[in-house]
Amino acid sequence: MSAIAPIEAEAVARGPEPPVPGPPSGRPGGMLRVLLRKPLGVVALIVLGGIVIACAAAPLLAPYGPDASSLGRELAGPGPQHLLGTDELGRDILSRLLYGGRPTLLAAAEATAIALLLGTLLGTVSGYRRGLADRAISLWSDVLLTMPVLVVLIVVVSVFPASLYPAMIPLGVMLSAPPTRVLRAVTLAVREELYIDAARVSGLSHAQIVLRHVLPRIRGAIVVQATLVGAVAVVMASGLAFLGFGVQVPAPSWGSMVAEAASYYQQQPWFLVPTGGAIALTVLSLGLLGDAVRDAGVEVWGGATTTPQRRTRPGAHLVALNKPHEPQRDPGRGGGALLVVSNLVAAVPGGESGELTLVDGISFELSAGRTLAIVGESGCGKSVTARAVLGAPPRGGWLAGSVRFGGLELIGASRGELQTVRGRRIAFIGQEPTASLDPTQSVGSGLAELVRLYSGCPRAKAKRRALELLEQVRINDPARVARLYPHQISGGMAQRVMIARALAGQPEVLVADEPTTALDVTVQADILALLRSLQLSTQIAILLVTHDWGVVAGMADEVLVMYAGQTVEQGPAEAVFHSPRHPYSDLLLRSNPYRAAPGMRLPAIPGTVPAPGRWPSGCRFAPRCPYALESCTAAPIPLLETAKGHYSRCVRIDALQAARAAEAPTTETTGGR
């Protein structure tokens, strides 16, 4: 039998490339300390240690000899004289369990040692040498995994009927397959690291590199495998003994005691409890110990943690967010707007105060047939704002403020209310078109699914409509493309498909989050041309997130420049292009490669966007701003209307404009649309 499943399953769960456990300096002490902070791990370690020590010290600890029977006390339940009762011959069960643990645990230890030695050797060689050795070892592991383990063991045990130990050799060999696979994958990952190359260049032999550099790194994985293989070996060793193999009556062993209990369960059901319980407790503590070691390894060595961040209650932060925001002019208030966003705030748990604000009071509005571009560097909160428009908070976080669309408030709306808007009235396309498509669904079937969802039309009609949509986004031969899967189409094609999906619900607003960032330059132009023509024909309103001024120039009616979660400038595209009213917009425009003079150094903005939680208290751009004065950092700067419909969050506009005037000939722009 292959009771190997749990180990293998572990390997499957972790994927082909498990997180590399640890830097070269990973100290074993550090890992033990982390392990000792895990309650379940500590309990498992204590229970396991207790069982092993108690069995090893059986002659000292056991109240009776293994074969000493008290007459007239057969099959007694637990009591003061026999803590766990007596068996059919009146022998003390506790004493027999302690003595019986020795052959069981020793046999399991033997199989585990063989499996680990072999698994570590083959796994590291396979992962380190690769090539032919790797293929041969993989084939060998495959053969081992197909062997009916228990049947083979029964055959071996019948060769050497007196003892379990000979059978543990083939068991160890067969159990070496899962550690071989897991350790191979871990070694493969470690091998790619630079310091291994360095060791090779410095003339260390392969054996030395593996011993000194690879083995210490995969130590954690070996320990985890040891607990898993050990758990399987205990189950196998006791299973064989249960079947009556490798047992010499009357010497006790855990498996044979369960078999004895089985014969008498009608007279004394209790007999079953301690005998099977000993096996279960040992295996359980091994398994839980393995889990704890793995988790501790992840923590110490900083692999990807899978545990999500603890969520604070949404109520708590909302109180915090309702602190009066600066009294500002609200650029997002007006008559016929389709979408009105005011004072939008997005936050995630984290930081010292328990919440990190990502978007800090953004307001804007959008009317049919118009395009608003949100511009800024990475990490300014543009994408979070874009998703918030569909009522989608950042992962694990929350939203506050208001997003009003057609009389419906989307912030705090129920899932059902959001579903009536998402896709049907506001559609979204993202920056990674290929990753945004279900890899197991063909283009046509995914599109038809959305059409049916939005319009409820029958299957055949949805299929026809899907082809029309593909044609609408200018895909040649829609019938062929509809049959393709995401991995078979290019990024540009995938983005066209995403746009077709967005159009499926005939939405009034399209939110496009850097729709061309991942695409080739020539494809970018095609996609933008497509969006423009769609806007002309459908009067769709577009909210476009980008960091590319060329895209802004080609598409936008209005521009909103974001910095560190805030609006720093907002106004008509033309005005922002020709006379930016914030030093950040000015510098962003200057660093735009389209505007650079040939042969000149492309100006870059010094420094980086401060991370959420590290925003300066005054003007957030001041540390990077060439015009900054002390007054800039004293207090928050309000967003003020500096010309009609043109807002800026800067008190140094005069200085900026003076500087621009001085170099007037070069301030020419690429112009609006």
Added chain:
Amino acid sequence: MALYVLRRLALAIPLLFIVSILTFVMVALIPGDPAVRILGAGHTLAQYHALDRKLGLTQPILSQYWHWLDRLLHGSLGSSLFTQQSVGSEISQRLGVTLSLVVGSTLLSLIIGVALGIATAVRQGALGRVIDTLSWVGFAIPNFWLGLILIELLAVTAKLLPPSGYVPLGQSVGAWLKSLVLPVLTLSAVGATGVAKQTRDSLGDVMSSEFISALEIAGLPRRSVVLCHALRNAALPTVTTVGLFAVAMLGGTILVEQVFALPGLGSLAVQAASDHDLPVIEGVVLTFTLIVVVVNLVIDLSYAWLNPRVRLAA
């Protein structure tokens, strides 16, 4: 696709060879002498030599293997040294029991495991941690022990089900089902909890991927996002796990058949091993290996069905 299946099956042939040779060599090492056991006490040397020759045991091991292989290629697994019954018919009589157990517990593990996995992955909470621990509890409880406890509780005390024995499907469907409930439950404990953990883990990973948030933001109801899209993508590692547990449960039948006195292949293997009955052991090992090969083939085929990349590469 047919070509793919044929290629996979062709790959299994060398494997069956290796396994059969290994078994032969190991059984040849068994010190006991079948002829002595058959004749019992008080036989003459002449009788012994005659039987030894008749059983072909005087020949070198290599030619014994050759004869076995030759017979196999002619469609015969030989006959038992003791009962003289044909190994092939003995195995086919018992195959139904073992297959009922394996198929039944695989299906049960799949259904319970996936349902539990979905429930805990979608509602991230304390239940998820319970599943992680429960998967170890399921593994830690030896199935032969769990079987005995279930007999005590459900058959002896509650008298709901028969404590042991097997009723063939042809005889009575209801009785067949009843005779399978306890052994299948026993076998499924490991599988159901293990599959639940795997489903939970891989579904959790898929749920945080880009295309899931794209579907949610496109207004798809949560139910179809999870059941139609996330689950299909999470299915690959889950199916792998189901296959591994199916193989594990095939081995588990040996113990469980013993506990529930079921006349399956496992109890035949135990009997043959104690008797040093080489042809029967060979036959059973070969059958077990063949079942494993078929399980792996089914798993590979479901990969292809679930994942277009595999399907289109095949």
